Amino acid sequence: MGAAAMTFALETRALRKSFGALAVASDIDFRLERGARHALIGPNGAGKTTFVNLVTGALRPSSGAILLGGEDVTALPQAQRVKRGLARTFQINTLFRGLSVIENVCLAIGERLGVAGDLYRPAGSRRDVVESAYAMLERLGLADDAPRRVRELPYGRQRLVELAVALGLDPKVLLLDEPAAGVPSSETGTIIEVIEKLPADLALLIIEHDMDLIFRLARRITVLVQGAVLIEGSPQEISRDPRVREVYLGEQAHT
């Protein structure tokens, strides 16, 4: 143990991002341990998705550092961070809508295995890629939809495909941006089951609004308000904290 325990799966130090005078991320110190089940909550516009974009590299920070498995990745582009084990899902389905479900997952697996750039062999001839993809779809209950085009699926099923694509990257750190958003409540059960069955050593960060989901899945919660960390703690601590209540009650008072 010893030294290994000191390295976090994901860490940010004094992460800042401003657009002119508008600060969307202020001095965020964040740590995600290996095997973590961590939730990021906060009112709308708190900067949760911005945080994910900064961590994945879709957005460049104004200052601060991002470390993946102890390695400083702040200067690395998105794709490089993915190669080091970081994967994400998007708040709104961001899939290859014209391609079939299985092709979507194949693309991810192909990139992971480093064979996606093959100019010569016919696509789909690599059995290992296709079989892995198919196995992934079976795990998520999507096997029957494998040959169908993504745009033909209902939104809830597409959300599962979004998850499958991220999992196809076999990540060490997984960032889920509102995985249940837009999914009818009858179908959220599958998503929750899948998340619960994720490998124990995978570090998981979920952005969510659904408190039931959070209490079921998360062991630690960070509350983000206006781009800054308000408080971090266990679900019990968070639910009892008066400041958190004020933030959410205040929000409810406005709606």
Place this chain on the structure above:
Amino acid sequence: MTSEAVAQSRGAAAVEALSRRHRLRLIELLPWLAAAAAFFLFPDYLPLGAQILVNILFALSLDLILGYAGIVTLGHAAFFGVGAYTAGLLAAHGWGEPISGLVVAGLVASIVGLASGAIILRTSGLTLLMLTLMIAVMLQEAANKAGSVTGGADGLQGMKVWPVLGLFHFDLFGRTAYLYCVAVVFLGWLAARRLVHSPFGRTLTGIRESEARMHAIGSPVFRRRLTIYTIAAGMAGIAGALLAQTTQFVGLEVLSFERSGTILIMLIIGGVGRLYGAFLGVPLFMIAQDRFAQIDPVYWDFWIGLLLLLVVIFARGGILGLYEALTRRWARRP
């Protein structure tokens, strides 16, 4: 059957289904049957036929970057022109061997593609569009002003192209030229088809469908785009060289905005991103142009403009897109 065996067989079925998508279908050989038939049925139109084949190769190269990688360019003629002038200059200065001329032209064009792509493919939207235009127009100006080398506005004179493989002279009826073009375009088609149905080709489709997702699965997007841009540039260069060699002349218009625009229109009419749009759009356009544009060029421009408007508004996928939509509706009948 055990559940594991069922899963295995379903997995194998999935592999089979995916492979089948990329296997050659009989209908894909239709263009080549047509090309062969044309040789025997229309012996007086072989020069036009050669021109059509040249433009099919050119349009195919454009389809690779436009239809598959989603890069909108108004300056693709830059590579066509570079290839044409390379082959032309070789033939005009003593090396008239056609096949090596083609290869050199393709190489030079791909180098230009690699260099320009490395610089401009980091941008997007209007900026990228402008930069593609700038490159083409700069090359055209350079060719215009370097008249001592290129012949300037009068065009490159004095090309002497040797017989193909030392055996087949370029005859007055255009028979050799036609068959030469068929052979080269056939090889180009094979290469394009291989590319499009490869894992690389699928990533291009991915980049076109959702660039954000591609980045998020660790795909080196810039490198992939640059690769296809370079390959397409080389192919366009070969098409240009074919034109130069079969007409034994190179004029400034090979680098022009008109040429970039016209090839775009031909491809759109056929259908972008479906590999065979070039094979449909180019012959239709050029044969129609051969018939009608001579009668009254003004009418021709007007109706082509109108056709373009209608295609963009109602049938963005061109002829192939319409065909796909019809077959889908047919399949859904109860």
Place this chain on the structure above:
Amino acid sequence: MGAASSAFISIAFHGLAYAMVLYLVSVGLSVTMGLMGFVNLAHGVFAAAGGYVMTRLMNGYGVPFPLAVIAAFVVVGAGSVIVERLLYRRLYGGDELSQVLLSIGIIFMSVATAKYLWGPLAQPMQPPPYLSGQLDLGFRSFPAYRSFLIVCGAVLVALLWLGLERTRFGARIRAAVDNGRMAQSIGINTSALFTATFALGSGLAALGGALGAEILAIDPGYPLEHLIYFLIVVAVGGLGSIRGPFFAALLLGVADTGFKYLLPEFGAFFIYALTLALLLWRPRGLFGRA
């Protein structure tokens, strides 16, 4: 007057006149592209249309110059509304390729129509006698019409800038360019705003085409011939910006005039190279939004 400084003044003068025309035509394109995000390569069609309206009224019907110019502005501005509603509107938010193709189609149709109606040659443009000849400023005399063009252009630019800063219409445009969705959420009717802005932009282009007919001749191929320069002004200036294209037009007008005068054997090559360099340095344009 030394030969060098005389040449310098000539270049500056003619470059400025040219820049005014370029700006008047291109500013509408910059705003509509920044506002609607529409790649409109056919913008030159409205400039040419303005030129045709003015020259046909003057040459064919003896309409006096000021009236003909105003007519150009009104007729083309109004006509552009029809084109916008009928065609452009369908592709807002659409993919870039479709927009490019639509504009190419419009260019083809208008080039053919102009050739059919008025023949392939350039329309003769005679400035009225009170604007012809030379303007004597003591140390030097300048062509009167071009001097008028510069003054007129400056006035129009000032009106435009004032209009955008001071009026509510201008404020709405600025808001919508900065953030369309937010503008919509505070009740700005973006649809009507687009049409009005499009009409204004096309009208300005028509003014530029009409007033500038002496520099950029009115012939059927006008929209294609000058397309690249209009695009350069907008791309280098920055989409959605009003000031940016002004400086880009100045740069382009003076540089082009200068090169033609001093280094004619290189043609526009350096202009294109300069544009390439500028766009690589500042992809969003000199004054574009980041």
